[in-house]
Amino acid sequence: xxxxVESGGGLxxxxxxxxxxxxxxxFTFSSYNMIWVRQAPGKGLECISYISSDSSAIYxxxxxxxxxxxxxxxxxxxxxxxxxxxxxxDTAVYYCARCGSYAYFRHWGxxxxxxxxx
Amino acid sequence: xxQMTQSPSTLxxxxxxxxxxxxxxxxxxxxxxxxxxxxxxxxxxxxxxxxSTLESGVPSRFSGSGSGTEFTLTISxxxxxxxxxxxxxxxxxxPWTFGQGTKVExx
Numbered sequence: 001x002x003x004x005v006e007s008g009g010g011l012x013x014x015x016x017x018x019x020x021x022x023x024x025x026x027f028t029f030s031s032y033n034m035i036w037v038r039q040a041p042g043k044g045l046e047c048i049s050y051i052s053s054d055s056s057a058i059y060x061x062x063x064x065x066x067x068x069x070x071x072x073x074x075x076x077x078x079x080x081x082x083x084x085x086x087x088x089x090d091t092a093v094y095y096c097a098r099c100g101s102y103a104y105f106r107h108w109g110x111x112x113x114x115x116x117x118x
Numbered sequence: 119x120x121q122m123t124q125s126p127s128t129l130x131x132x133x134x135x136x137x138x139x140x141x142x143x144x145x146x147x148x149x150x151x152x153x154x155x156x157x158x159x160x161x162x163x164x165x166x167x168x169x170s171t172l173e174s175g176v177p178s179r180f181s182g183s184g185s186g187t188e189f190t191l192t193i194s195x196x197x198x199x200x201x202x203x204x205x206x207x208x209x210x211x212x213p214w215t216f217g218q219g220t221k222v223e224x225x
Contacts, residue, residue: 035214045154045162045205045216059212062119095161103209104152106173108161 002026002107004096009112016086016116022079022096022109030054030074033099036081038092039111046092049081050099086116120144120208124217130225131196139191139220141206146186150210153182153191156219157202165204166191196222 008020022034036049049070050059058070069082079096093113097105121144131137141151149169154162164173166182169189179194193200201224206217 044218045156045207047214047216050212061213097161102150102167103212103214104164104167104207105162106164111161 002098004098004107004109006094006096006109006112009094009114011115011117012086013118014087014116017082017084018086018114020081020083020094020096020112020114022081024077024079024098027098029072029077033057033103034072034079035097035099035103035105036070036079037095037097037105037108038090039095040089040092043092051079083114086114088116090114091116119213120147120211120215122206122208122215122217124204124206124220126220127218128221128223130223132225133196133198135196137193137196137222139204139206139222141184141189141191141217143187143189143208143210147208147210149185150208151182151184151189152207152209153180154205154207155200155202156205162205193222 003025005023012018033052037047039045048061051070067085071080093111095111096109098107123142125140151169153166156162165176165180170182181192183190201222203219203221205219
């Protein structure tokens with residue numbers, strides 16, 4: 001069974017940093033592209049970052065303006081999102097999801113909440 | 119970026135009703151469209167991909183149609199479990215984008 005488990009969310013002050021992790025199991029992690037999606041309270045879904053299976057292709061949403069870094073460790077079956085210079089508008093639930101052959105998302109984690117507030 | 123616009127934003131219906139949600143893309147996305155159902159506090163669940171292909175395990179009362187820029191999700195007979203929020207998502211080109219969501223509520 002495919003499982004994705006996010007961790008690392010929490011309360012952080014504006015300007016602070018957090019590192020989210022996504023632990024994958026039940027599939028060959030190194031064969032799959034991965035993505036982070038976030039959802040602000042009461043709002044819709046936003047794809048914020050993508051990483052290919054071998055980390056050769058990485059994309060970010062324009063809204064991040066270079067503040068976030070996606071990475072993965074295939075030996076540890078883990079995906080990461082380093083978030084710096086956090087702003088109030090980054091408050092959201094952050095999900096990791098697995099891309100299939102096409103970029104719709106059959107498998108999601110349970111989400112980890114991030115709250116940016118003083 | 120491709121903009122996805124869903125309508126309506128909220129839909130009031132009763133158990134047994136046939137309902138249709140529309141999703142329009144700002145440019146052609148061929149059939150590269152997925153529909154998701156999301157319940158409060160949970161991750162989205164894919165219902166339909168490639169505009170009209172039903173995901174395994176999803177009840178047959180859900181169906182999708184369309185191509186190019188206009189798409190629909192139809193629920194043929196609403197069940198109590200279906201009163202929640204639905205999103206479309208294009209995967210024609212990065213950045214993959216979602217519609218703003220349609221909340222189906224009980225009339």
